[in-house]
Amino acid sequence: MNKPLLRAFSISFLTALLAGTAYAQSGAVKSAGNVSNVQINGQQVKIATQNAFAEVTVYSPSVIRMRVDKQPLAADFSFAVIAKPQQTKATINQNDNEVSITTDSLKLIISKKPFAATFYTLDGKVISQDEKGLSTSWVNESVTTYKHMQDGEHFIGLGEKTGNLDRKGNGYTNWNSDTFGYRTDQDPIYSTIPFYIGVHHNLNYGIFMDNTYQSDFNFGASNNRFSSFGAHGGEMNYYFIYHKHLTDIITSYTALTGRMKMPPLWSLGYQQNRYSYYPDTEVYRIAQTLREKKIPADGITLDIHYMDKYKVFTWDKNRFPDPAKLTARLKDMGLKLTLIVDPGVKTEQGYPVFEDGLKNNIFIKYSDSTNYTGEVWPGWCHFPDFTGEKGRNWWHTQIKKYADVGVSGIWNDMNEISTWGQKMPDNVIFNYEGQNASHLQAHNVYGLEMARASYEGYRKALNNKRPFILTRSGYAGLQRYTAIWTGDNRAEDDHMLLGVRLLSSLGLSGVPFTGMDIGGFTGNPTVALYTRWMQIGAFSPYFRNHTGVNTKSAEPWAFGEEALEVARNYINLRYRLLPYLYSSFYEATQNGHPVVRSLAINYTHDQRIYSAQFQNQYEFGNGFMIAPFTSADTYGTVYFPEGNWYDLYNDALITGKQEKMMRVTTQKLPVFVKESSIIPMQSLVQSTAEKPTDTLTVHVYKGNRNNSFVYYEDDGESYNYENGTFYKRTIAYDAVKKQIVFAKAEGSLSSKFKYIKVQLHGFADNDKIALNTKSANTKTEFVSFLTPVSSFDPQGVINAAEGHNVKTITMSNSSNQMVLSY
Missing domain, CATH: 3.20.20.80 (Glycosidases)
Structure with missing residues (x-):
């Protein structure tokens, strides 16, 4: 072949190759493209791009909703979301290159060339950003948003998903399935909750993609570049949630999707x-x-x-x-x-x-x-x-x-x-x-x-x-x-x-x-x-x-x-x-915080809690930490996060930020109590239809942190509590003032407990207890003091250690404020 002919062939081949590449970008895979029009209306921004239509809505200072579709957006509807946007102070501006949205909690920058989103803290740290060059795109009717995967990022949540607590390196599909005897790594199984939390660089955010088609989440599976979420049909519709504390992310998510009523x-x-x-x-x-x-x-x-x-x-x-x-x-x-x-x-x-x-x-x-x-x-x-x-x-x-x-x-x-x-x-x-x-x-x-x-x-x-x-x-x-x-x-x-x-x-x-x-x-x-x-x-x-x-x-x-x-x-x-x-x-029911709490909730940025060795530990409410082991384990290592911890069974004090090897038996589940915890208990009954005795025992564990516990009663069976028929009081532990404060009771219901017995764990012999109330009619009875007691169940393994001292005070359950000082 002569040189002119070879050159012509090469040019023709290169042209065809480039054309094929362009086809791959704009045909088989279609991105949103550049922004062509922006309309700002209050808390909402409507955006048109070369290939898509978008709508960005400020739902609250900490929640921003993104909707993107290849066609004009359909009427809004959701089986999951019941909240409406809150009236929020939001500053929205644009120039030739970007649209900026700033609230009291975060900042969103939407680039125009091409359309892409980056979420920042108010002091300029990147919380989450679209992966450059990918952003949101379609393959046929499937739509996916790609996020840049941050260094050391952890991914948690996504509902009923098998595998490790940290989802990093794995991909998941949401398609509710009957999976009898499922494997411990099988996916999907029975339910779909397309909500996850990302954690990196002392930051945490949540993303809820509300799309009911089969959906896929990728947290670095088969790639080292991005995390992504997408669905096999419908629009890209997600809520971005940012708070400094992970608990507040759960609160905002459940504000969107609703919270449970009181169970019977x-x-x-x-x-x-x-x-x-x-x-x-x-x-x-x-x-x-x-x-x-x-x-x-x-x-x-x-x-x-x-x-x-x-x-x-x-x-x-x-x-x-x-x-x-x-x-x-x-x-x-x-x-x-x-x-x-x-x-x-x-x-x-x-x-x-x-x-x-x-x-x-x-x-x-x-x-x-x-x-x-x-x-x-x-x-x-x-x-x-x-x-x-x-x-x-x-x-x-x-x-x-x-x-x-x-x-x-x-x-x-x-x-x-x-x-x-x-x-x-x-x-x-x-x-x-x-x-x-x-x-x-x-x-x-x-x-x-x-x-x-x-x-x-x-x-x-x-x-x-x-x-x-x-x-x-x-x-x-x-x-x-x-x-x-x-x-x-x-x-x-x-x-x-x-x-x-x-x-x-x-x-x-x-x-x-x-x-x-x-x-x-x-x-x-x-x-x-x-x-x-x-x-x-x-x-x-x-x-x-x-x-x-x-x-x-x-x-x-x-x-x-x-x-x-x-x-x-x-x-x-x-x-x-x-x-x-x-x-x-x-x-x-009030804030969406769960009863079983992964250690990631309260110790989000402690890297050791994401380890497979400790990922099964959890808190039960906000006071107990449970350390499960297999039935064959005779020794096991427990990780204690920051703070002090008490062994439930003998009040032995364990300092946090350490791993501790412990003997494990089938007679006793390792359970620990967080310092400053407040644990109300009742007498043993054979069913909830049986009334306990008239004394509520409140266990308080000495600690260096302030804490509060909202004690709550209602009739246990009706919805009358929605009309104020309940009994509620906040019990606060103030480590600085050295006080335990029983706030004034709220609600129209009287407590079923006539007396409150306070048992103080970890207090020294020279801690002198004084009781002050705002009611002259309150009767106080100091029934025992520095007396060895069985803190929990008097049977079997659940006993306080012999000679263990717990200060005990019994007082009438006044509805007025009561203060214990030590």
């Missing part, structure tokens, strides 16, 4: 379950044995075998001939009944639920308007469309049948949707609140909306009494309606520890009421594993023992006398801690 008090007690208890005589046997063996309990749960051939809203008349009699007898024993409910309605002529559903036209449909049919436990089924008001209202009328016979709790299962084959067609159409959406868009919210329908229907049916609602599947915002448990786990040590991390991650993601199947659902635990799991269960929000079909019995008495004694000791402790636990749930 009984639901915080021990729950006994298996797949399945039947007939009713077996249920009575379980209930009677719990009472005979003095195992405190509040609930028994029935799995699918209570139904007539697995048909929802029916009873097997041979196994359960008189459901109302069953619930009444259980109530007399201080026990509530919870029933499993599945969404599938069997397609059977003569089955009233099916015929009523057809009559009211409430089932999800194919695109040709015929009802979708999938196979589940009863056989071929139709499925109510909970994404529309009509379907939810129909469910309300059906679920009332259970309330009418005295059932107290509803357990929503199989609501991913789960069907045999696990492959619902894409062309199934859902109402989606009147907008009509395919299965691709509606799948991830189906479980949320079923839980919503159950909650709303049952709340209405119970006439002002609080229902207990449990779900397996859900989406962001599920905490408004339901508790969640982590599905069909295995009776294995690594699953027990994974369960702890799942509860911690759900807590980071705005869900306080969480639990796992204690003892494992599949397989048979060893005695040691069962014992350890029951101990951990006592420090879980939802404490349910559950095992599957074709497994050995898993009640506390089924593993021998020693296991029974240890399990009973920790259940006893759980019941004595109910005032502390109930008050912790009240805190969750």
Whole structure:
């Protein structure tokens, strides 16, 4: 080939190559491009680019919403977000190169060439920035936003995700799935919460992507350049949250997506379950044995075998001939009944639920308007469309049948949707609140909306009494309606520890009421594993023992006398801690802070808490730190974060910022109390239906930090607290003034405790205690002083050390302010 011809060929080839590159950039992958128009209207900025439309809204001083789509933005709608933008002071300016938005908390710079976002602190530190050259872009209908991955960045949260606490180096998919006996690294599993928290350089931020299509999050998986989040359809829609403290990020996220209501008090007690208890005589046997063996309990749960051939809203008349009699007898024993409910309605002529559903036209449909049919436990089924008001209202009328016979709790299962084959067609159409959406868009919210329908229907049916609602599947915002448990786990040590991390991650993601199947659902635990799991269960929000079909019995008495004694000791402790636990749930209703708290919440920038060695440690409320170990461990290393810590069992003082090797036994779960903690406790009861004695014991642990605890009571069963019928007082520990202050009580309800006994841990012999009140009528009784006491359970392993001195003061529970000085 001659040189001119070769040169012409080379130029032609290069031109084709460049054209192909341009095609890759603008065709197969399409970015937003440069900004062409900006409109500023109050707290909102509307932006047009070469290839997209964007809308930036200041929701609050700490929350900014970003919406981007290839087409003009559709009408705003969300199943998750219930908050509206707050009136916020925001300074918004633009020039030829950028748009700047500044609030009292952060600054956002949107570059125009090309469109990209960078979030800063007010003093100019980068909190989060779009990855240069990538930003937000589309591959076909999938949209992704790419963020520059900061040095040493940790990623936590994302709801019910397996694996390590720190998500760095991994990718995740959100597509709610029925995953029986899932692996400890399996993804996805049952629920979707597309919210995570990034931590780097003493900064922390949250990102919530509100998009219900299948979504993907990448925290440096298969790349060393970016973190990213995106969805297989719909718009890019995310909320950026910045606060100096991680707890405030959770508070802002739950301000967006809502917070739980107070749960019924009984639901915080021990729950006994298996797949399945039947007939009713077996249920009575379980209930009677719990009472005979003095195992405190509040609930028994029935799995699918209570139904007539697995048909929802029916009873097997041979196994359960008189459901109302069953619930009444259980109530007399201080026990509530919870029933499993599945969404599938069997397609059977003569089955009233099916015929009523057809009559009211409430089932999800194919695109040709015929009802979708999938196979589940009863056989071929139709499925109510909970994404529309009509379907939810129909469910309300059906679920009332259970309330009418005295059932107290509803357990929503199989609501991913789960069907045999696990492959619902894409062309199934859902109402989606009147907008009509395919299965691709509606799948991830189906479980949320079923839980919503159950909650709303049952709340209405119970006439002002609080229902207990449990779900397996859900989406962001599920905490408004339901508790969640982590599905069909295995009776294995690594699953027990994974369960702890799942509860911690759900807590980071705005869900306080969480639990796992204690003892494992599949397989048979060893005695040691069962014992350890029951101990951990006592420090879980939802404490349910559950095992599957074709497994050995898993009640506390089924593993021998020693296991029974240890399990009973920790259940006893759980019941004595109910005032502390109930008050912790009240805190969750106010600010979204979870009951199970990853150490990342209060010790965010301590690098050691992200280590796989210590990632299973967690706080239970704001006072206890739990250190779980496997059933085979005889020694283990505990990391103590900053501050001083007390051993729960003997008050031994341990200084923080150190690792400490400890002996581990199956008789005792390592539990520690944070300095300056305030722990209210009551006398032991066998169920929450039983009244404790008239004395509330408040344990106070001497420390160097100020602390406060909001003690809370209400009637435990109604919504009257929403109208002021509660009893609340702040108990404050002031380390500088050396005072413990019981603030004036709030609310119209009188406390059920006539006396308050204050037990002071870690105080020296020469600490002289004085009591001052603003009420001349307050009676004070110093019943014991510097007396060896059993701080917690007088049985078994939960004892104070012999000779251990705890100062004890008993005083009348005045509603006025009371001050203890030392």
